[in-house]
Amino acid sequence: MSSPTPQDLEPLIHPLFDSTTSTFTYLVACPSTLHAVVIDSVLDFDPATSRISTTTADSLLSLIRSHNYKTVKILETHVHADHLTASRYLQTQLASNDAEEEEKKNGGIKPEICIGKRIVQVQERFAERYGIPREEWDGVFDRVFEDDEEFRVGDLKVKVKHLPGHTPDHVGYMVGSNIFCGDSLFDPEIGSARCDFPGGNAHALYNSVQTLFSLPAQYRIYTGHDYPSADSRSPQPYTTVADQKLLNKHLKEGTTKDQFVNWRQERDSGLAEPKLLHQALQVNVRAGRMPRDGMLKVPLRMPGGWKL
Incomplete structure (x- = not known):
């Protein structure tokens, strides 16, 4: 029997859910070579004390080492506004300047x-x-992907899909019959992501979802977050294309672009900003590096007409 090709080889997938930010991080590995990638990692941050910790990232590192995976890439779907990325921390922990230790x-x-x-x-x-x-911030990412670019993770083929709407830079990663769509879609009972961040666009998000819906029905869509109501169910990392088309509360099959855009814009106009918006954006555009002066800026909102 011939060995599977990169086109039909399926990955090993480990979802990790951070309940503080409701974020899914994925560890995706090639079963034959044990080469792996991390998608959308989380660095712990307490806004009350401005303290950073690495408990969540260290759990991921333990999982990587327990399976003897060799991490070749740390992938981001977009610049997140609701959590800090652990990408730089993971890179420093997984690689060393000392060749023997790095091995x-x-x-x-x-x-x-x-x-x-x-x-x-x-x-x-x-x-x-x-x-x-x-x-x-300039040049801090080691590699920036072209639309539809393909790369290998061991014997796996990964394809980059541009999925704008939530943010303009948003991409997904297709591996075998799975696509890691970031914040393009959520669990069908949650629906879709907001489009009111700078560069966000509800029209573009609708088109991106149609790209996802064009995939075969059995393909799995892995989402960047889940927000189940209390005790209703456990967080679900994926649903199938068929389930999303049938059940998504905002974008099920048959929803017109005008219907979605009108609803999304009305909904977004009443949303509060994410709790970690300013801290997350400043760290994430630096690819997880901290400011050299150790300071993050948070804008003040002054009452109308009031000045110091």
Whole structure:
């Protein structure tokens, strides 16, 4: 019997759910070579104390090491506004400047931190907003992907899909019969992501969802978050294309673009900003690096007409 090709080989997938930010991180590995990627990692942050910790990321590292995986890439679907990425921390923990120690840690591989090519326009926008020096964001991602670019993880083939709408830089990663769609879609009972961040666009998100819906019915869509109501169910990392088309509360098959856009825009106009918005954006456009001065900026909202 011949060995499976990269086109039909299916990955090993480990979902990890962070209940504090309701975020799914995925560890995706090639079963034949044990090469792996991490998708949308989480760095713990307490806004009350401005303290960063690595408990969640360390659990991921323990899982990687327990399976003897060799992490070749740390992937981001987009610049997240609701959690800090652990990408830089993971890279430093998985790779060392000491060759002998590096061989022990990750098979001599320094994983690349990667994202879609439109990251630059997002970095420029938020660097200006928060006064981030160019040298702290320019070129901090090791690799930026072209639309529909393909790369290998061991014997697996991964294809990058541009899925804008939630943010303009948003991408998904297709591996075998699975696509990791970030914040493009959520569990059918949750629906879709907001589109009111700078560069977000409900029209574009509708089109991106149609791209997902064009996949074979049995393909699995792995989502970036889940928000089940209390005790209703456990967080679900994926649903099938068929389930999404049939059940998605915002975008099930037959929903017109005008219906979705009108509903999404009305809904977004009443949403509060994410709790970690300002901290997350400033760290994530730096690919998980911290500001050199150790300071993050949070804008003040002053009562109308009131001045100091």
